[in-house]
Structure formats: C-alpha cells, structure tokens
Amino acid sequence: MSNLTQFQKSILNNGGASYNLNNGEVNPSEGFMVSIAGHEQTFAENWQDNLQQTIATYIKEKAAIVGNKANNQPYFIGAWVDGGKLYLDVSVKVSTKKVAERIAKENNQLAYYDNKKEISIYLPTSKK
Numbered sequence: 001m002s003n004l005t006q007f008q009k010s011i012l013n014n015g016g017a018s019y020n021l022n023n024g025e026v027n028p029s030e031g032f033m034v035s036i037a038g039h040e041q042t043f044a045e046n047w048q049d050n051l052q053q054t055i056a057t058y059i060k061e062k063a064a065i066v067g068n069k070a071n072n073q074p075y076f077i078g079a080w081v082d083g084g085k086l087y088l089d090v091s092v093k094v095s096t097k098k099v100a101e102r103i104a105k106e107n108n109q110l111a112y113y114d115n116k117k118e119i120s121i122y123l124p125t126s127k128k
Contacts, residue, residue, distance in 0.1 A: 007079070008051055016080035018091060018115075021059060021066045025076075028115045031093045032100035033078060037107040039065070039090035047086040055079075058088045065090055078113075097121070 003024040010017035010027060018033055019026050039062060043054060059066070059077060066075040078091035093115075094100050100112040104123055111122040 004055070007077070008055060011051065011079045011081065011086070012048065015082075016078075018076040018078050018093075018113075020074065020076050020093075021063070022075075028076075028093055031095050031115050032097060032121075033076065033091045033093055033113040033115060034100050034103040035078060035089045035091050035107060035109050035112075036075075036103075037109070041088045043086040043088070044084070051086075054086070055088070062090055 003019065003026050006026045007017045007019040017027055020028075041058060047054060055077070062077065066077055074093040076091045076093060078087075078089045080087050091113075092103065094103065097114075100121075101123065104112045109123070111120040113120055
C-alpha cells in the first residue's frame with residue numbers, strides 16, 4: 001500500500017492523518033504537529049466521494065511548501081474530520097511541547113497535536 005493510500009485510509013478510518021510528501025512518513029509517533037496559518041481548507045458535503053482527488057489537488061496547490069526539500073522544514077499535509085467536515089492544512093512537526101505551543105500561538109491556532117499520545121492539546125485562553 002502506498003503511503004498516500006495509507007494517508008487516505010487513515011482519514012477515513014481514524015478521522016485524521018499527517019503525511020510528509022518528501023519522505024513518505026504517515027502519522028508520526030513522536031513529536032507534535034502544529035498547523036501553519038493561511039493554508040487551511042475546509043470541505044463540507046460529500047467530501048468522502050472525492051477524497052483522492054481532493055487530496056491530490058491540495059498537494060498540488062501546496063507542493064511549493066510541503067514538497068520543497070530545500071526549505072529543510074518537516075512540513076506535513078494534515079487532515080482531520082470534525083462535525084462532518086474535512087479539514088486540510090499544512091503542519092510542521094516539532095520535537096517539544098514548548099516549541100509546539102509557541103508556533104501554535106504565533107499562528108493563531110486553538111490547539112496542536114501530540115503524536116505520541118494521539119491527542120489534541122488546546123491552548124489556554126486568556127480571561128478578560
């Protein structure tokens with residue numbers, strides 16, 4: 001099974017996945033994933049029917065970022081399902097919780113993902 005097929009099956013079976021276009025890594029078991037602002041796309045009704053094409057189009061659109069080995073960043077295509085919608089984004093894999101939280105705040109994210117524990121970690125909200 002190709003890694004891209006594994007990525008697609010993980011979205012359907014597990015409600016989310018991460019895929020590194022450069023090295024083929026799917027769903028890392030270490031580190032943290034943080035979404036980079038400005039690359040999110042949401043797909044609503046019947047997204048399952050065209051998932052392969054949706055992923056291929058998104059990768060093509062984001063290839064300059066996620067497929068650029070020269071940028072030396074561990075970028076991934078991220079996907080998750082919430083409320084019946086599919087979300088795709090560009091995420092970066094980092095090794096520490098401290099760095100993940102900093103990048104998440106800088107990118108106005110609500111949360112980041114702990115690969116080892118397989119959980120989302122929500123940022124504390126400021127109380128006014």
